[in-house]
Amino acid sequence: MSFTQDLRKEAEPLFEKIYYHPFIQELKDETLSKEALIHYVKQDYEYLNAMIQTRALTMAKCSSRKEMALLNEGISFILNDESHPHHNFCDVAGVGYEELHGESLAPAAHHYSQLMLQTAASGTLGEALAVALPCPWVYLDIGKRLYEEIQGNKRHIFYPWISFYGAQEEPRINKTLEWLDKIAEQSTAKECESMRKLFMTGCRMEYMFFDMAYTQQKWPV
Numbered sequence: 058m059s060f061t062q063d064l065r066k067e068a069e070p071l072f073e074k075i076y077y078h079p080f081i082q083e084l085k086d087e088t089l090s091k092e093a094l095i096h097y098v099k100q101d102y103e104y105l106n107a108m109i110q111t112r113a114l115t116m117a118k119c120s121s122r123k124e125m126a127l128l129n130e131g132i133s134f135i136l137n138d139e140s141h142p143h144h145n146f147c148d149v150a151g152v153g154y155e156e157l158h159g160e161s162l163a164p165a166a167h168h169y170s171q172l173m174l175q176t177a178a179s180g181t182l183g184e185a186l187a188v189a190l191p192c193p194w195v196y197l198d199i200g201k202r203l204y205e206e207i208q209g210n211k212r213h214i215f216y217p218w219i220s221f222y223g224a225q226e227e228p229r230i231n232k233t234l235e236w237l238d239k240i241a242e243q244s245t246a247k248e249c250e251s252m253r254k255l256f257m258t259g260c261r262m263e264y265m266f267f268d269m270a271y272t273q274q275k276w277p278v
């Protein structure tokens with residue numbers, strides 16, 4: 058088994074917990090509250106800014122144009138395409154997308170953003186890639202499962218969100234998986250252990266992010 062296959066296997070219980078979180082289940086059942094949708098988009102817009110900055114910091118650690126191009130693609134994807142699923146949530150909630158920008162980060166989104174930025178700024182290339190890997194991997198898993206469940210029903214109110222993440226012809230993540238596997242092959246056991254821990258924490262933070270939106274988490278003071 059490759060390094061990333063091992064990671065995926067270890068994270069299986071977390072992927073299950075995420076899929077069965079009420080945020081995802083109510084999204085599937087078209088019963089997710091307007092408040093949860095709005096909280097999610099407000100926080101995710103800011104989180105995606107942190108992800109763009111994370112990718113940019115990671116790019117500074119690359120040694121080849123091919124690697125830089127892959128991270129550049131990731132940044133362009135967030136800048137140009139990730140607004141589509143946000144628009145879907147805003148349309149269902151009946152609010153304008155621009156109204157939701159400029160929010161301050163709630164505890165879970167704050168922790169996740171800081172973890173990614175700090176790792177990309179002061180960690181190794183492998184660590185920076187590992188901490189950012191749950192982000193596309195978890196969404197691909199949720200999207201594919203939901204797409205199957207709704208049987209491609211275009212009348213589902215969250216069809217644009219579900220198809221955006223779940224109906225990718227060639228999953229965008231594959232090149233990153235190959236890249237991280239190559240890095241792991243050339244890394245020491247200690248370095249691999251650090252990548253593994255960061256990946257697992259990233260998976261936990263993906264769970265926490267949905268939970269934050271579902272409970273509309275705020276700073277208590």
Ligand SMILES: Cc1ncc(C[n+]2csc(CCO)c2C)c(N)n1
Binds near residue numbers: 105131196263
């Ligand atoms: C909390 C949170 N996690 C993951 C995504 C999904 N996502 C964000 S950027 C990106 C492209 C890969 O870097 C993908 C799939 C999200 N929107 N919000």
